Amino acid sequence: MKELSKKDLFFVGLMLFCMFFGAGNLIFPPFLGQQSGKLVVLAFSGFIISAVGLPVLAVVIVAKSKGLNALASHVHPVFAIVFTILIYLSIGPFLGIPRTGSLAYQMGLAPFLSKGFGTSPLPLFIYTLIYFGITLWLSLTPTKLVDRLGKVLTPILLVLIAGVFICSLIKPIGSFAAPKGDYALFPFFKGFSEGYMTMDAIAALNFGIVIASTLKLMGVKNEKSLVSYSSKAGIIAGVFLIIIYAMLAYVGASSRGISLNAQNGGEILTAVSNFLFGDYGALVLGVIFSLACLTTAVGLVTSCSEYFATLTTKIKYKTWVVILSVSSLIFSNVGLTKILAISVPVLNAIYPMAIVLMVMFLLNNLFNGSKCVYAFGMLFTSIFSIIDSLNQALLKIDSITAVFNYIPLYSKGLGWIVPSIFGMLVGYVISVSKNKITVQNEI
Template sequence: MENLKKKRLFFVSLMLFSMFFGAGNLIFPPQLGQLSGTNMPLAMGGFLISAVGLPILAVAVVAKTGGLHILASRVHPKFAFAFTVLIYLSIGPFLGIPRAASLAFEMGISPFLSSSIGVSKIPLFVYSLVFFGIAYWLCLSPSKLVDRFGKFLTPTLLVLITSIFVFSLFKPIGGFSAPIGDYVHFPLLKGFVEGYNTMDAIAALNFGIVITIALKEMGVTDEKRLVSNTIKSGAIAGLFLTIIYLMLSYLGATSMSKFGTTENGAQTLTNVVFYLFGQKGSVLLGLIFSLACLTTSVGLLTSCSQYFAKIMPKISYKAWITILSVSSMIFANVGLTQILKFSFPVLIAIYPMAIVLMVLAFFHNLFKGNSYVYLFTMVCTSFVSILEALGHFGLKVGILNNLPFYSKGLGWIIPAAVGLVAGLIYGSLKKKRFENNIR
């Protein structure tokens, strides 16, 4: 069955959406809407480029190249191994999965706890044990994820989020306020950088393997059709993400005039839901966060386990699911605040490299796959992004302040362009020297 029916493709797309849509996807759009106010359309435009456009590009690029490792090998084999492992560990047991589990607890369980119990670490431990127990069970049968996510969990999640938006139209919260901070002067660029927090662009580099397995289970084995259906599912998932982001950012923007600023998007969404539905809204909010974070965690656990089982075949997929579930549970108990504090600098280091890798792959034929273009561009990009990330841990490098766009979180762009030009020139000189030697 090479031709995948539209209904099945739709369910695959919903599965991919559910794997994308987790903790960061819920809390950052409302915060963006709240802080950007009347500049929300521009800010959301930048956010959609990095939080939707880049993930779709990543899905397409990885599908065409045959995987993240093969793609990263265009830079250097050693870089491919190090970068791929770093990506999987970041979106997996060290950051992405623990963040999802701890946020699900904060929003789904914590509001129902008394003040005396809330300060104890036992509730988080018990919740994370149950959370990862369910995730482990779902991961044992990755071929069934399409039916479990596409037919049941994702539609439920979409209905719950849409109900909040629709209800806000009948019970208006307030109007758009004036933008705050960086959203005043460069909302587009600020929105673009905020899109890093969803982690979807780097997650998309790894979800391709889950989609491929699902499509093969449906009878799609031809390589071209696998690539085609993977890209189509990515585009449909991206459409759903765009719609939900617009809804959430609208809710955040209208909440500013009534509730003022909050510490994070989770609090913003909590204020909105409680205003619309009263105390019963905590149940609705708990369901939304639990479903979103669970589906994302399952997608990340599955893709990470499949990757590590491939590079270390002596350890089975089931064993990796166990290892990663336990390690993720341990990191989840560190607490949401500490995880968020550590995650942003890590994303600042990784995201520019991932973006450059995807863009170069997209224009691969234009520069005829010159390996020096990949190498030089990545070296220049990583040098700046890593130093910038270290700056968030107190290791400031003053010279970076002279880079264009550095204050906007995009200081890596010019160095990347310099690396690109240097790679083209050096590659051309090497080619001419080789041709002269042959003569």
């Protein structure tokens, strides 16, 4: 059995970090920092629990359960296939991957183009053609991901973000202001809900297969060692996420004086970069966003291709890489808005289901792995989350919203918690009743 050196494990953790760290991860912390102001520490504490804790937990659980499909099979084999495919499609070619290309263009190239030319389709196509060409090249050889992502691209990204943070200390942007909105009322919980909305736990369910495959290619074959090293890699990635998030939150918290009316973290970072670096600010920010988007795209293409290659022997991994890269190129240029309109509700529906599935796996020993608990917990969660997502995106029926408002935590975006707990309790009662009947019949 091969033992990984601490150095190799460290770079596997860096590879996982850069796969997690996309454009959305750049945007959330600065906005949280600006809005929470003087209460940034409380808000940030809640944020890292959900934005870092859940993804790291997902990596560990996927490793211990031997894959997402095996994890979902605790509910039912058919559910496992449908649920897993939905997750890979929504976070991959139908949303996550194309969005990285369009966001990288908007932040990395569009600011340098004239207003008329920047809004035309040609520059977007040329940029995304090169962008997904690089993504394709990096994804074709997963054996080199640790060297290319963990040892090259991630250090560059870390140095650039750290550089912005250090410059903000040398050239102070401003002081922390009073918190705004919900951050003034319940900063910890608001931070938690913002971290939850990053939805990185779903990406972690995808990336688990990449980490396992990478470790196997590095010579780790023993199942126990795979779980151990995957968990440690997740923790390393989590530590770096916390450090970078803290830097970005600080920058945002001190930025209200120069970006008072900013609507999102992207606008805040633009204002900060211009303040710190002048005419070079857009260039620095463009490189940061481009690298963050690219590394996430590679992670998603790789994980989706590895999974789809297990579904059929007729289409190999490299073919899937080409298919996903080309389709993402097309979707990032044509009809992305329509795809978002379909994919985002799907993602919002399955995210609570993914979290509940992980929680039930953690509590597995408490109910002896009862299929009833898994089935009813998932049933009640899915009914609520699907109806809520459809209502918010398409139906917009006030009476449904009015009823859901009676559910605790619904206004905070966590209304699925009570239905899921109720479903698990129902499943547990049924399971206990079945066991009693079985014992009585045996007597």
